[in-house]
Amino acid sequence: MHKLLEQIFGWCYPLFRKWHMGDTLASYSSLLVNIVILCFISYWIYLIFRMALVTAMVVIARRTKTRFDDLLVSNKTAKYIAHLIPLLFIYKSVPVILDNYVYWETVFGKLVGIYIILLSLWIVRTIFNALRDHLKQMPKYADKPIDSYIQVVMIVLWMIGIFVIISELFNIKPNTLFATFGAISAIIILIFRDTILGFVASVQVSLNDMVRIGDWITFDKFGADGDVIEINLATVKVRNFDNTTTTIPTYSMISDSFRNWRGMLNSDGRxxxxxxxxxxxxxxxxxxxxxxxxxxxxxxxxxxxxxxxxxxxxxxxxxxxxxxxxxxxxxxxxxxxxxxxxxxxxxxxxxxxxxxxxxxxxxxxxxxxxxxxxxxxxxxxxxxxxxxxxxxxxxxxxxxxxxxxxxxxxxxxxxxxxxx
Structure with missing residues (x-):
């Protein structure tokens, strides 16, 4: 791979020197030409892989009975993967193009690496969104707080991604970074207090089967009287009978009292x-x-x-x-x-x-x-x-x-x- 990249980007400087250009002018001219070539090749790699991946995924989605691949198409997973491939090409090409510019090689290499990490997290997010939509269509999981679990997993992945970005950006070893994180964990817990409480509440609501999506609940404290339409990490959304929507903190479902009419609806009479x-x-x-x-x-x-x-x-x-x-x-x-x-x-x-x-x-x-x-x-x-x-x-x-x-x-x- 490295030899191929040298062949693609290594011909400019010798050619400019043959044209009797000065070393500095030849170096900058070669850099400019290589940047144009890099952009051109990356753009065509993106177009080719985008067309190939999107077309392949659409064909597979049409031929299979499962709905999961259809949801991957609707969440544009293939499109984001097509962005990742030219980025990897750029990441490998930067050291070759900026071989004589050590400082800028380091800067651009880190920026491209950070962008790859963020794009990878976004791709994982689209996959989880497709999984969420797929599970919600299954009767077994339709009334479960899938959003809460997906959000917790994504929070963990984003935290790992942030650790990797910080260690990459400042050349900090992971052990040192985790030790620093442990020292400031109290502040982080304070910042993410609502998220942590929401996660605990979501788990308890699910394990104790306190409320499901589709349940009719009455929560006088928040003026809610209607059907639960969404349960996520931070909030529970209720569509009231007057078609208004009430948002209730998830933690309130275990800290306060509310009425769930599911038992009445499942019984033989009201x-x-x-x-x-x-x-x-x-x-x-x-x-x-x-x-x-x-x-x-x-x-x-x-x-x-x-x-x-x-x-x-x-x-x-x-x-x-x-x-x-x-x-x-x-x-x-x-x-x-x-x-x-x-x-x-x-x-x-x-x-x-x-x-x-x-x-x-x-x-x-x-x-x-x-x-x-x-x-x-x-x-x-x-x-x-x-x-x-x-x-x-x-x-x-x-x-x-x-x-x-x-x-x-x-x-x-x-x-x-x-x-x-």
């Missing part, structure tokens, strides 16, 4: 857990006449009949004085209403009957007695879920009056003034 407040004063025992009237409500007519027979047998057996409803056993409008709502939910076509379904009474408050609906919808889509829940409570609100119950409402200012 939970409804909501209550209404019933006025305590509106709850009372029901008379025989009222029970007969309520038997017209089809969902609970058979229940009233069976329950009334059971109560009559008990009261008769224990000789209960029926002149007061408080004596013995009796049905209340609130208890009957709870039974009606339970039957209504069991007959609702949009609810999952295989999951927990109940209508329960909660601890009384100053706002009345809460009556809670706890059930699960079969359809988990947001808009359909909201429609089903609204439909159920519309019916509940309209049904309260049939049981002579009242829903608690705070009095308005106008009503307060009127009552006063």
């Amino acid at each position: 939970r409804i857990k909501r209550y209404i407040n019933i006025k305590t004063k509106s709850i009372r025992f029901l008379s025989e006449e009222e029970l007969e009237k309520m038997k017209k409500i089809q969902l609970i007519s058979s229940y009233i009949e069976d329950r009334q027979n059971e109560i009559d047998r008990y009261n008769t057996a224990h000789e209960i004085d029926r002149s007061l409803p408080i004596n013995g056993r009796n049905m209340t409008n609130f208890g009957l209403f709870r039974k009606y709502i339970t039957q209504y939910l069991q007959h609702h076509p949009a609810l999952n009957k295989e999951m927990l379904l109940l209508c329960r009474q909660l601890q009384p408050t100053q706002y009345g007695i809460p009556l809670e609906i706890y059930t699960f919808t079969s359809d988990k889509r947001f808009e359909n879920y909201e429609y089903i829940m609204a439909d159920i409570f519309d019916h509940i609100f309209a049904s309260v009056g049939y049981f002579d119950l009242e829903i608690f409402e705070l009095p308005s200012e106008g009503k307060k003034a009127f009552d006063n």
